[in-house]
Amino acid sequence: MIKVRDIVALLDAEVLSGESKLDEEVKSVGASDMISDILALTKPGMVVLTGYTYPQVIRTALVTDLLGLIVVRGKNIAPETIAYARENNFLLLRTRGYLYSSCGKIYATGLRGSDAGK
Amino acid sequence: MPENNKLARYAAIFEDIKAGDIMSSNVVEISAEKKIAHAKELMKIKKISGMPVVDEKKQLVGIISIEDIIHALEFNKINDPIRKIMSTQVVTIHKGDSLATVVDKFENYKYGRFPVVDDEKRVCGIISKEDILHGILEKFNLIYIHDQKRTSTLNTEYSAITGEQLKTEEAKFHYRIDSSDIDAAGTGAAMLKQFLTGKNFHSDIVRRVGVATYEAETNVVIHSRGQGDIYFFQDEDRFIVRVVDNGIGIEDLDKAMKEGYSTAPDYIRERGFGAGMGIANMKRFADKLVIISEKNAGTQVEMIFYLPTQTWPLI
Numbered sequence: 001m002i003k004v005r006d007i008v009a010l011l012d013a014e015v016l017s018g019e020s021k022l023d024e025e026v027k028s029v030g031a032s033d034m035i036s037d038i039l040a041l042t043k044p045g046m047v048v049l050t051g052y053t054y055p056q057v058i059r060t061a062l063v064t065d066l067l068g069l070i071v072v073r074g075k076n077i078a079p080e081t082i083a084y085a086r087e088n089n090f091l092l093l094r095t096r097g098y099l100y101s102s103c104g105k106i107y108a109t110g111l112r113g114s115d116a117g118k
Numbered sequence: 119m120p121e122n123n124k125l126a127r128y129a130a131i132f133e134d135i136k137a138g139d140i141m142s143s144n145v146v147e148i149s150a151e152k153k154i155a156h157a158k159e160l161m162k163i164k165k166i167s168g169m170p171v172v173d174e175k176k177q178l179v180g181i182i183s184i185e186d187i188i189h190a191l192e193f194n195k196i197n198d199p200i201r202k203i204m205s206t207q208v209v210t211i212h213k214g215d216s217l218a219t220v221v222d223k224f225e226n227y228k229y230g231r232f233p234v235v236d237d238e239k240r241v242c243g244i245i246s247k248e249d250i251l252h253g254i255l256e257k258f259n260l261i262y263i264h265d266q267k268r269t270s271t272l273n274t275e276y277s278a279i280t281g282e283q284l285k286t287e288e289a290k291f292h293y294r295i296d297s298s299d300i301d302a303a304g305t306g307a308a309m310l311k312q313f314l315t316g317k318n319f320h321s322d323i324v325r326r327v328g329v330a331t332y333e334a335e336t337n338v339v340i341h342s343r344g345q346g347d348i349y350f351f352q353d354e355d356r357f358i359v360r361v362v363d364n365g366i367g368i369e370d371l372d373k374a375m376k377e378g379y380s381t382a383p384d385y386i387r388e389r390g391f392g393a394g395m396g397i398a399n400m401k402r403f404a405d406k407l408v409i410i411s412e413k414n415a416g417t418q419v420e421m422i423f424y425l426p427t428q429t430w431p432l433i
C-alpha cells in the first residue's frame with residue numbers, strides 16, 4: 001500500500017494543505033492541466049499532478065472528489081488557491097520536479113492511472 | 119425549408135425507432151385466474167393504474183384498470199377471478215411497430231398506455247407517452263430546438279424532457295451565476311454538491327450532478343456574456359438541474375457538441391478552460407441532457423439524473 005506520505009517523500013514535496021490526509025492510501029494517479037479533462041477522466045480518490053494553480057483547480061478537484069493535487073515545477077501558487085484548499089482541508093502538495101519525471105517516479109512504484117487495463 | 123420537407127426529414131430521423139426500442143420492458147402483468155383483490159394489491163404497491171392480463175401461456179387476453187376494480191368493489195366481486203371483469207377489447211402495439219404507428223395509436227385512442235406484444239401475442243412491454251419522449255431523447259441523447267418555437271419553449275416552466283411543470287420558486291436549490299468573475303466559476307456547482315452531500319445522497323450521483331453542473335455553469339460564465347441561474351429540482355426518482363442564461367446563445371449546436379470544439383479565447387484557455395469537452399462531459403455524467411438555445415436569446419440546459427431504482431418486493 002502506498003500512502004500520501006510515501007509520495008511526499010518520493011517527490012520531496014511540500015505539504016501546503018491537508019496534513020491530515022498523509023496516512024491515506026493513494027490508489028490511482030493522473031496528470032492534467034485542463035479542467036474538463038480532470039472532470040472527465042479522473043476517478044474519486046485519485047491524486048492528480050498539474051501545472052495549473054488558479055483557485056479554480058481546487059474547486060474542480062472538490063467537485064470531482066479527488067484525494068489531492070500535486071503542483072509540479074515548484075510553481076508559484078496564488079495565496080487564494082492555498083487558502084481555498086485549507087478551508088476545505090484539501091490535500092495540496094508542491095514538488096520542484098517536472099511533470100514528466102514526477103509521473104515517472106510515481107509510476108515506478110506500481111501506481112496506475114484511470115486508463116489502467118484499457 | 120418548406121414545412122412538409124421538414125416533416126419528412128424528421129420522420130426519416132425517427133424511422134428506425136421501433137416500439138420495442140422505446141417500451142418499458144419491466145411490465146407488471148397478472149394472470150386472468152387471479153382474484154381481483156390480488157390485482158388491487160399489486161396496483162397499489164406498484165403505483166400503477168392498469169395492468170395487462172395474461173393466460174397460462176402468457177398471451178395477452180385483457181386489461182384491468184382501477185375503474186374495473188372500483189366497480190368490482192362496489193358490487194362485492196373483489197374475490198372473483200380477474201377474467202370476469204377485465205376488458206377484452208385491448209388495443210395493443212406490436213414490438214416491431216414504427217414510432218409513427220405508436221404515435222397514431224395515442225392519437226386515435228385516448229389511453230395513457232398500451233401493452234406491447236410479440237408475434238406470439240405475449241406481453242413484452244408497455245408504452246406510455248413519456249416512453250415516446252424518452253425514446254426520442256435517447257436517440258439523440260440531446261435535443262436542440264433551434265427555430266421560432268424556441269420562444270415558447272425557452273424560459274417556460276415546463277421541463278423540455280418530461281413535460282412536468284418546474285416552478286422556479288419550488289426549486290430545492292437556487293444559485294445566481296455571477297458571470298463577471300471567472301474565478302468564481304463553478305461556485306454554484308460546488309455549493310449544490312455540498313447541499314446534496316448534506317442530504318446524504320449517494321456520493322456517485324452527487325459527484326455526477328456536481329461535474330455536469332460545473333460544466334454548464336462555467337459555460338455561462340465563459341461564453342454567455344449574460345446572466346444565469348442554476349435551479350435544482352427533486353422528484354421521487356430523479357434530480358433535474360436547469361442552468362439558464364440570457365446571453366448570446368449557441369449559434370451552431372452541432373458544432374458545439376463535438377468534443378474539442380471551443381470558441382473560448384486564449385486568456386480563457388490559459389486558465390484551463392476551453393478544452394471543448396464541456397457538453398460532452400454533461401452528456402457523460404447526466405442521464406438525459408437537453409440544450410435549447412438560439413443566437414442572442416440565451417441558452418437553457420436541462421439535465422436529469424435518475425436516482426438508483428428501488429427494488430420492489432416480490433409477491
Ligand SMILES: Nc1ncnc2c1ncn2[C@@H]1O[C@H](COP(=O)(O)OP(=O)(O)O)[C@@H](O)[C@H]1O
Pocket residue numbers: 333337338340341342363365366367368374375379380381382391392393394395396397398417
Ligand atoms: N451558455 C452558453 N452560451 C453561449 N455559448 C455557449 C454556451 N455554452 C456553450 N457554448 C458554446 O459551445 C461551445 C462548446 O462548449 P463546451 O463543450 O462546454 O466547450 P468549452 O466550454 O470548452 O468551449 C463553446 O465554446 C461555446 O461556443
Ligand SMILES: [Mg+2]
Pocket residue numbers: 333336337392394395396397
Ligand atoms: Mg465548457
